[in-house]
Amino acid sequence: MPADLELTIVMPCLNEAETLARCIEKALAGIAAAGVTGEVLIADNGSTDGSIEIAERLGARVERVTAKGYGNALRGGIAAARGRWIIMGDSDDSYDFSNIKGFVDKLREGYDLVMGCRLPNGGGTINPGAMPWKNRWIGNPSLSFLGRLFFKTPIHDFHCGMRGFSADGYRRMDLKTTGMEFASEMVMKATIKGLRITEVPITLFKDGRNRPPHLKPWRDGWRHLRFMLIYSPKWLFLLPGTLLFLTGAAGLGVLSYSPMQIGRIHLDVGAQLSAGLWMVLGAQFISLAFFTKVFAVNEGLLNADTGFTSLIRRFTLERGLIVGLLTALIGIGLFLRAVMVWKAANFGVIDYADNVRRLIPAAILVILGLQLISSSFFMGVLGLKTAGKPAAPAPRA
Numbered sequence: 001m002p003a004d005l006e007l008t009i010v011m012p013c014l015n016e017a018e019t020l021a022r023c024i025e026k027a028l029a030g031i032a033a034a035g036v037t038g039e040v041l042i043a044d045n046g047s048t049d050g051s052i053e054i055a056e057r058l059g060a061r062v063e064r065v066t067a068k069g070y071g072n073a074l075r076g077g078i079a080a081a082r083g084r085w086i087i088m089g090d091s092d093d094s095y096d097f098s099n100i101k102g103f104v105d106k107l108r109e110g111y112d113l114v115m116g117c118r119l120p121n122g123g124g125t126i127n128p129g130a131m132p133w134k135n136r137w138i139g140n141p142s143l144s145f146l147g148r149l150f151f152k153t154p155i156h157d158f159h160c161g162m163r164g165f166s167a168d169g170y171r172r173m174d175l176k177t178t179g180m181e182f183a184s185e186m187v188m189k190a191t192i193k194g195l196r197i198t199e200v201p202i203t204l205f206k207d208g209r210n211r212p213p214h215l216k217p218w219r220d221g222w223r224h225l226r227f228m229l230i231y232s233p234k235w236l237f238l239l240p241g242t243l244l245f246l247t248g249a250a251g252l253g254v255l256s257y258s259p260m261q262i263g264r265i266h267l268d269v270g271a272q273l274s275a276g277l278w279m280v281l282g283a284q285f286i287s288l289a290f291f292t293k294v295f296a297v298n299e300g301l302l303n304a305d306t307g308f309t310s311l312i313r314r315f316t317l318e319r320g321l322i323v324g325l326l327t328a329l330i331g332i333g334l335f336l337r338a339v340m341v342w343k344a345a346n347f348g349v350i351d352y353a354d355n356v357r358r359l360i361p362a363a364i365l366v367i368l369g370l371q372l373i374s375s376s377f378f379m380g381v382l383g384l385k386t387a388g389k390p391a392a393p394a395p396r397a
C-alpha cells in the first residue's frame with residue numbers, strides 16, 4: 001500500500017457484520033469512480049461478530065481501537081489513515097460510499113471540511129424509514145439551526161455522519177472529545193479556526209441492521225446541545241445575563257421611588273427586591289461569560305475576536321476596581337441616607353415599606369460593587385501567563 005494515498009475512507013465499526021461487507025464494496029467502487037488512489041480503513045471498537053474477518057477478506061485495512069466510544073473509534077481510525085484526504089461515515093449501510101465524487105471534487109477545490117447534508121433545506125434526501133421522526137423534524141433541524149446561530153457556520157446538517165476533510169485541516173481542528181460530541185466539535189472547531197467549509201447533498205438510506213442503532217436520540221441530542229452551549233459563552237451567559245441585568249435595573253430603578261399599579265397588579269417592595277435580585281443574577285451571568293471566554297481563548301478552544309479583544313483591553317483590573325468601589329460607595333451612601341431618615345424619627349418606628357424601599361437599592365449596589373471588585377481580580381488571574389503559553393487579552397494587574 002503506497003504511503004502517499006489521496007484518500008482514506010474511515011468507518012467506525014462495532015459488530016456490524018450484517019452491513020460491513022456492502023459498505024466496503026461500495027467504498028471501493030466509490031474510490032474507483034472518483035478517480036483517486038485510496039484505501040478503506042475500518043476502525044474497529046471491539047467487534048466480536050466476525051466484522052474484522054469480513055473487512056480483512058475484502059481488502060480493507062483494520063485499525064483496532066481499544067478505547068471505547070464513537071469519537072475514540074474515529075480518532076483512532078483517522079490517526080491511522082494514510083490519505084491526505086479522509087471521508088468518514090457509519091458502517092451500517094445508511095450512506096452510499098459508492099457516490100463520493102461530490103466530496104472528492106470539493107476537497108480537490110481546497111476545502112478543509114466537506115459536510116454531507118441529508119436535510120431537504122440543504123438539498124439532501126431522507127428515504128422513508130431512514131431517520132426517526134423526532135430526529136428528522138425536531139432534533140437535527142433544531143440543533144443545526146442553533147449551530148448556525150451560535151457559530152455562524154454555513155452547514156445545514158450539523159450532525160451528518162458522512163463528511164470529508166483534509167488531514168491537515170483535521171490536525172488544525174485539534175479535536176478533544178471522545179464520544180458523540182466528536183461530530184459537533186469537528187464543525188464547531190473548523191468554523192472557529194477559520195477553515196474552508198462547504199457541504200454536498202446526499203441521500204440517507206434506511207440502515208441494513210436488524211438491531212437498534214447505538215444512538216440514543218434524547219440523550220445524545222442533549223449531549224450535543226450541552227456541548228454547543230459550553231462553546232458559546234455569548235449565548236449561554238452573556239445574552240441572558242444582559243437581559244436579566246437590564247430588566248432588573250429598570251424595575252429596581254422605577255420601584256425605588258414609589259409603588260406601581262399596572263391594572264389590577266400592585267408592585268411594591270417585593271417586586272423591587274425581585275428586580276434587584278434579577279440584576280445581581282444578570283451581573284453574575286455577564287461575569288461568567290467573560291471568565292469563560294478568557295479561559296477558552298487561553299486554552300485555544302475559542303478565538304479572541306476583535307470586539308472581545310478590544311473590550312477586554314479597555315477593561316483593566318484597575319478600572320474594574322474603581323467602578324466596583326464607586327458602585328459599592330453609592331450603595332453605602334444610600335444606606336447612610338436611610339439611617340439619617342431613621343435618625344430624623346429619633347430611631348423610632350418609621351413606615352416599613354418606605355424604609356425597605358430605601359434599603360433594597362443600597363444593598364443591591366453594595367453587592368454589585370463587591371462582585372465587580374472580586375470579578376476584576378479573578379479576570380486578572382485568568383489573564384496571567386501559565387505554563388509558558390501567551391495569555392489571552394485580559395485585565396492588566
